[in-house]
Amino acid sequence: MIKNIIKKKILSSYNSLSKNIELKIEDIDISQPKQILHGDYATNLCMKFSSSIKLNPMTFAEELSKKIINDHGEFFNNVDFVKPGFINFKVKESVLNDCLLKIYKNKNIYGSGDKKKKKILVEFVSANPTGLLHLGHLRNAAVGDSLSRILRFYGYDVQSEYYINDFGNQIKNLGESLKIRIKNINGESLKISEDGYHGEYLIDVANQFINNKKNYKLDDEDVLQDFAKDYLLAEIKKDLNQININFDNWFSEKDCIHSNGNLDKALELLRKLDLLYEKDGALWIKTSQHGDVDDWVLVKSDKNPTYFLSDIAYHLDKISRGFDRIINIWGADHHSHVTRLTSSIKGINDEDSLKLEFVMIQFVRLLKNGLDISMSKRSGQYTTIRDLLSLVDKDVIRFMMVSRSSDTHFDFDLDNCLKDSDENPVFYIQYANARINSILKKGCSIDLNDIETVFLEDIKELSLIKKIIDFEYVIEDSAKNLSPHKLAFYLQDLAKDFHSYYKTTKILNNEINETKIKLILISTIKSVLSTGLGLLGVSSPEEM
RNA sequence: GCGCCACUAGCUCAGCUGGAUAGAGCAACGGACUUCUAAUCCGUAGGUCGGGGGUUCGAAUCCCUCGUGGCGUACCA
Numbered sequence: 001m002i003k004n005i006i007k008k009k010i011l012s013s014y015n016s017l018s019k020n021i022e023l024k025i026e027d028i029d030i031s032q033p034k035q036i037l038h039g040d041y042a043t044n045l046c047m048k049f050s051s052s053i054k055l056n057p058m059t060f061a062e063e064l065s066k067k068i069i070n071d072h073g074e075f076f077n078n079v080d081f082v083k084p085g086f087i088n089f090k091v092k093e094s095v096l097n098d099c100l101l102k103i104y105k106n107k108n109i110y111g112s113g114d115k116k117k118k119k120i121l122v123e124f125v126s127a128n129p130t131g132l133l134h135l136g137h138l139r140n141a142a143v144g145d146s147l148s149r150i151l152r153f154y155g156y157d158v159q160s161e162y163y164i165n166d167f168g169n170q171i172k173n174l175g176e177s178l179k180i181r182i183k184n185i186n187g188e189s190l191k192i193s194e195d196g197y198h199g200e201y202l203i204d205v206a207n208q209f210i211n212n213k214k215n216y217k218l219d220d221e222d223v224l225q226d227f228a229k230d231y232l233l234a235e236i237k238k239d240l241n242q243i244n245i246n247f248d249n250w251f252s253e254k255d256c257i258h259s260n261g262n263l264d265k266a267l268e269l270l271r272k273l274d275l276l277y278e279k280d281g282a283l284w285i286k287t288s289q290h291g292d293v294d295d296w297v298l299v300k301s302d303k304n305p306t307y308f309l310s311d312i313a314y315h316l317d318k319i320s321r322g323f324d325r326i327i328n329i330w331g332a333d334h335h336s337h338v339t340r341l342t343s344s345i346k347g348i349n350d351e352d353s354l355k356l357e358f359v360m361i362q363f364v365r366l367l368k369n370g371l372d373i374s375m376s377k378r379s380g381q382y383t384t385i386r387d388l389l390s391l392v393d394k395d396v397i398r399f400m401m402v403s404r405s406s407d408t409h410f411d412f413d414l415d416n417c418l419k420d421s422d423e424n425p426v427f428y429i430q431y432a433n434a435r436i437n438s439i440l441k442k443g444c445s446i447d448l449n450d451i452e453t454v455f456l457e458d459i460k461e462l463s464l465i466k467k468i469i470d471f472e473y474v475i476e477d478s479a480k481n482l483s484p485h486k487l488a489f490y491l492q493d494l495a496k497d498f499h500s501y502y503k504t505t506k507i508l509n510n511e512i513n514e515t516k517i518k519l520i521l522i523s524t525i526k527s528v529l530s531t532g533l534g535l536l537g538v539s540s541p542e543e544m
Numbered sequence: 545g546c547g548c549c550a551c552u553a554g555c556u557c558a559g560c561u562g563g564a565u566a567g568a569g570c571a572a573c574g575g576a577c578u579u580c581u582a583a584u585c586c587g588u589a590g591g592u593c594g595g596g597g598g599u600u601c602g603a604a605u606c607c608c609u610c611g612u613g614g615c616g617u618a619c620c621a
Contacts, residue, residue, distance in 0.1 A: 035564070044563060047601075057601080084601065086564065128621070170621055195620090282619050293546080300619040307621045335548045336616055362549065363614070404557065407549055409614065411556070416570075424583085425569075431583055439580045481561095489558060492569080503576090503585040544583070 002099060002469055003030040006041055006089060009075060013067040014045075021052050032470075039080065039088035040466060047085040057085025096465045097454045103468060104520050107527040111471045113155035113479070120156045121318055122148045124329035125240070126163040129233040130174045131199055133240070134382035135374055136331060139364045139410065142401035142537065144329040145245045146484035147359070149535045154479035156325075161249040163314060166229050167258050168307065173197060174232075175225035179218050181206035199381055205231050239385045243394050244537040257313050263305055266313040267298070275347045285312075287343040296340055311337070312344050319345075319352050327482065329359045332407075359482050361406045368414045392417050398537045399426040402484040425492050426538065429529060432495040432502075434544040436526040439507050443519055446512070454517045460501045461521060467494050471528050475535075484536060491532045498525050 007028045014023055027049070033042045046061040053060060061081035068087070069079040078090035103110045124144025127137045144160065152158040165171075177196035184190065185206055192198055209216065209227055218224065240246070257263060267283075270276050275286050281301035285308075288295050298309040318326050330337070338358050346353035366374045366383055376383055388397060396417045403425065404410045417424055456462060474490040477483070507518045530540035 031563085033564075034567080038564070042564085047563075050601090082564075084564080088564095165621065168621065280619080284619095294617095297619045302619080304619090306619070310621095331615095332549065333615055338548085360549075408557080409550065413556075416556090427583055428569095431581080435581055435584085442580055485558085489568080496568090499584055500586085502580080503582095506580070508580055544581075 001472060002091070002095075003041065003473070005075075006030055006043075006091075009072045010043060010045065010064075010068060010087075013071045014064060016071070017063065017067060019053050021049060023049070032466075033088065036463075038082070038086070039078065039090045041089045041091065043087050043089075044085070046081075046087060050085065058083065061085045061087050093457050093462060094455070096462055096469075097456055099469055100456070100465045100521065100524060101451070101454050104524045107524055110524075110527065111475050111531060112153050113475065116155040116157075118156055118324040119322060120151055120158045120325045120327060121161055121321070121323045122151070122158060122327045122329065123161045123163055123318075124148075125245075126165070127236065128165045128170050129229045129236060130170050130197055131232065131381075132201055132384045132386060133236055134384045135364055135366055135388065135412075136382055138243075138385050138388070138397070139401045139406075140329055140331060140361045141240065141243065141245055142398050143359065143361060143406055143484060146398075146402045146487075146536045147327070147329070147482055149537070150475065150478050150484060150487065153535055154475055156479075159248045159323075161251055162247045164233065164250060164252045164254075165307075166252055167254040167310070171225050171229060172221070174228050175221050177202055178205055178209065178224050178228045182209060182218065185210060201232075201235075202228070239389075242389055243385065243398055251314070253310055253314070256317065257310050262313040262317060263309060266309065266316055269316070269348060270298075270312075273348060275344075285344060286347065287340055290343040290346040292339045292343040308337075308340065311341060315341060315345060315356070316348070319355065323355065325357060326355050327357045327359065329361060332360045332362045335360055357482070359406055362409045364401070364410045364412055366412050366414065373414075393426075395430070395538045396424065396426045399429075399488060399533075402536055403488045405483065405485050425488075427544070428499075429491050429495040429533065430539075430541055431544055432498045433526055433529045433533070433540045434542060435502060436498070436522045436529075437542045440519065440523060440526070443508050443515065446516060446519060448516055448520055448523075451516055451520060454520055456517060456521065458505075460497075460504065461518075464497055464501060464521060464525065467497055468524055468528055471532070487532055487535060491529060491536075494525065494529060494532075498522070498529075 004025075007025050007030060010028055011023060011025055023045075028043060028045055029048075030041050030043055033039060046055075046064060047057045050057040050060050055063075058081065065079045065081040065087045069076055075092060075095055076089055077092050078088075080088040080090075082088060122144055125133070125137055125141045127133055133141070148158050148160045173193075173196050177192045177198075180190045180192050180196070181202045185203070205228055208231060209224075213223075213227070216223075267276070270285060275289075276298070277284050277286065282297045283299035284295045285298050286295055296308055297306055298312070299305055315326070338360075342353050342356055345356060364374070365372050366388070374383060375381070376387070391414060400412055400417060401410075456465065470490065471494075474487055478486045505518070507515065507522060509515055533540045
C-alpha cells in the first residue's frame with residue numbers, strides 16, 4: 001500500500017522533469033534502510049538509471065528529491081539525497097497514523113492479497129503408505145502446508161494434494177511383510193525379507209488384521225496389501241491432523257493412474273511426439289533432448305512400468321486439471337528427478353514445463369544433548385512424528401520446521417524447544433499475543449469504534465506502525481519466493497518490538513483518548529501476530 | 545567422475561532478483577520486578593561473510609576456480 005503510493009509520487013515528480021527516458025512504476029524499487037537516520041523508505045532509482053539518463057547519480061538524485069518534496073510536501077517530512085545517489089524518504093507521522101487506522105478497521109483481512117484468479121496445486125508429503133510419517137516427512141509437511149496457506153492468503157486459488165504411492169513393489173513388499181507378521185503371531189517363525197518392512201508397527205497391523213478378518217486366508221495378496229495400506233494411510237492422516245494439516249486432495253496412484261489407463265495415454269502421447277525408443281528390450285524416453293544428461297527407462301524389459309512413467313502420467317494429469325502453477329515440494333534426495341521430470345514435460349509441451357516449480361527440502365537432524373537422535377537406536381528407524389509429538393508441543397514443531405530456509409540443513413535441537421523461555425521463539429511470539437489479549441480484556445469496556453483519527457508520535461509507536469505495514473510485504477515476499485521462513489522471522493521481529501514497547505509504555509492509563517489509540521495499536525499487532533501464526537499452522541493462545 | 549544444496553559472530557541461522565556502517569536469537573558479561581503476564585526488557589562484547597581470482601560506480605549477494613561437509617547419481621520407489 002504505502003510503497004505503491006511512494007512509487008506513484010516519485011513517478012509523477014519524475015515525469016514532470018521531462019527526461020529523455022520514460023520510466024514505469026515497475027522500474028522503481030522501494031527499500032527500507034537499515035539505519036533509522038536514513039529515513040523510512042529509500043530508492044536507488046537514480047543510481048539505477050543514471051547512465052541511461054546521462055546524469056551523474058548525485059546530480060540526478062538532488063534534482064529529483066527536490067522536486068518530490070516540492071510536489072508532495074503533504075506526504076513527506078523529508079526527502080534527502082545522499083551519496084552515492086540514494087533518495088531517502090521520511091514519511092509524515094499523520095500518514096503512518098492513517099495507515100494504522102485503516103489497517104485496524106480491516107484487521108481481519110489485513111495482509112491478504114487481491115484475488116489472483118490463478119489456480120495453484122501444491123503437492124507435498126506424498127510419503128509411501130508403507131509406514132508411519134517420520135522426521136524426514138515432517139519438514140516437508142510443515143513447509144508445504146504453510147506455503148499453501150500463505151499462497152491462498154496472498155490471493156491464489158490453492159489446492160493441496162498428497163500423492164499416494166499405492167502401487168508397485170513397495171506395496172507388494174508391504175503385503176508380504178504383513179503376511180509374515182501374521183504368520184509370526186500364529187507361531188510360524190519366518191523372517192521378513194531384506195527389502196521388506198521391518199518396523200514393529202506392522203505387528204499392530206497384523207493383530208488388527210487377525211481381529212477384523214475372521215476366517216482370513218493369506219493367499220490373496222490384494223487383500224493383505226489393501227488392508228495394510230488403508231491402515232497406515234489412516235495413521236498418516238491421524239498424525240497430519242495432529243499437526244494441523246488437512247489435504248484438499250488425496251490422489252491414489254493405483255486408482256487415478258493405473259486403473260484409469262493414464263499410463264497408456266501418456267505413452268501414446270510420448271510415442272506420437274517421437275520421444276520414445278526401444279533399447280535392450282526396454283522402452284526409453286529421450287529426456288536428453290530436452291535438458292537432461294541421460295535418457296530414462298519408462299517400461300522395463302520385463303514389461304513393467306517404472307515409477308518414473310507413473311510420475312509423468314501423474315504430472316500430465318495435474319496439468320490437465322487446469323492449474324496455472326504446479327508446485328512440488330520434494331526432499332532434497334530427489335533432486336535428480338527434477339531435471340528428469342521437467343525434461344519430459346518440456347518434450348511434450350514447453351509451456352507446460354514452465355508451470356512446474358519445485359521446492360527442495362534439505363534434511364533435518366534431531367539433536368538432544370548435542371547428539372543426533374534422528375534415528376531411533378531401538379528400531380533402527382527414523383524418529384516418527386508421533387514420537388516427536390510426545391516430546392514437543394505441536395506448535396513448536398510446526399514453527400521450528402519452517403523457521404529456516406528450506407534449502408539449508410536444519411538441526412532441530414530438542415533441548416531448546418523444551419524450554420519455555422528465550423530460546424524458544426514460539427513461546428516468545430505467543431506470549432506477546434497473550435499479553436496483548438490480557439490488556440484488551442482488562443480494557444474491554446472501552447469503546448474504540450468512535451475513534452476517527454489516531455495520532456501517535458512516539459518513536460517506538462511509529463516504528464511499530466511501520467512494522468505492521470511491513471506485514472503486507474512479508475506475505476508478498478514469502479509467497480513470491482515460496483519461503484515461509486520469512487514470515488517466521490518477521491513474527492519474531494514484531495513480537496520483539498511489541499515486548500520492548502510493552503515494557504516502557506503503560507497502555508491503560510488515565511488519559512482515555514490516548515488509551516484508546518494505544519489499544520488500537522496493540523489490537524492491530526495482535527491481529528497480525530495471530531494471522532501470521534495461523535499461516536504457519538501455529539495456534540495463538542489467549543492466555544499462557 | 546558428474547550433478548544439487550550448504551559454508552556469514554563461540555553455537556543455530558537471516559540477509560543472496562548487486563546498494564549505505566553485514567543482522568537476529570542463543571550462549572557470555574553487566575543491569576531492570578510496589579507495574580496492563582519477568583515465559584519480559586535494557587546494555588556490553590563478539591566478523592578476513594570458507595580461500596583465491598574476475599565482472600562495476602558498488603559484491604556476503606553475480607561469474608570462474610579451489611577447498612570442506614551433506615545429498616544424489618538404477619530396467620528401485
